[in-house]
Amino acid sequence: MDMDTVIVTQNVSNCASDNIPSIQSYMSATNVYGITLVSIGSIAVITVVVAYLDTLNYIMKNSSSRVKAYSAFVTSVYPVIAVATFFAILVPRAHLLAEALTQGMFMVGMYQLWCLFVGYCGGEAEIVKKVKPGLLSLKVAPCCCWPCCIYLPTLNVNKNTLYYLRLLVLQLPIVQGFVYLILLVMWAERESLYQVNYMYLQPIIIVSILLGIWGMLMTINFLKIVLDQEFC
Structure with missing residues (x-):
């Protein structure tokens, strides 16, 4: 391998790692508009979590035992995805982890929803x-x-x-x-x-x-x- 190839390889590697900023550089470059958007996002996430807790409390008290677990899991998809997405915004390099968590939660929630439908019909x-x-x-x-x-x-x-x-x-x-x-x-x-x-x-x-x-x-x-x- 010649010197030019080594230089090109190093440049490609550096570019790949620098595509997404670190949290330190990301926060240092955030202006008042970015802080405003993050604040709005925080309020939205808190609202989703509070609504989820209220819904979960209702499910635990009023749902049939046959569908209670399925209902609780399906509703938990929303706060988990909201929190994961919010942290992906705060920590850009965690986007893949947040995407994997979001995708996995949504897909498991889909299966739980199928079980919920069948449960409501009596099994x-x-x-x-x-x-x-x-x-x-x-x-x-x-x-x-x-x-x-x-x-x-x-x-x-x-x-x-x-x-x-x-x-x-x-x-x-x-x-x-x-x-x-x-x-x-x-x-x-x-x-x-x-x-x-x-x-x-x-x-x-x-x-x-x-x-x-x-x-x-x-x-x-x-x-x-x-x-x-x-x-x-």
Whole structure:
């Protein structure tokens, strides 16, 4: 390796590490407008946390034991994401950690929301008793937009069907958590390594999210019909 290559490599490494300012340089460059925005953000975060505590208190006192834990977790998504985002603003170099925490919390919250919907309908065994044959349509967003999906059949809802729907949503926190674990390891090793390889992991993230949304919307679609039949 010649001297020019060494210099270029060092420059690239320095640029990669200097892209995001340290908290000391970030705070020293913050003017009155920045302080105002941070103050407004602090008030917003405190408001979210107070609203969450009030909602959590109501859930603990009034929710059914079947859905109490799911409801508490779903509502906790908001304060966790708010606090993580606020700290990412205060400490710019913590953006990836905050992003991973936000993404993970949102995806786990999605699965807890699926469990909450099923719990409100009486559980999986009760749903299977209530549904009529041929109730589960696979032609829901985002797959309904693909030309090949017009041939998807309508399925009967049984124990195995609900199991696969659960897996479609459950893969969200598992896959997303694994991907962000890889990204955090790359970032810890070298920031430029994370920046170069992030785009290659994007297709996995996108496919996982689309499958999770597909499973969630299929569940909502047939549960809505079940509840309409029950209360009409």
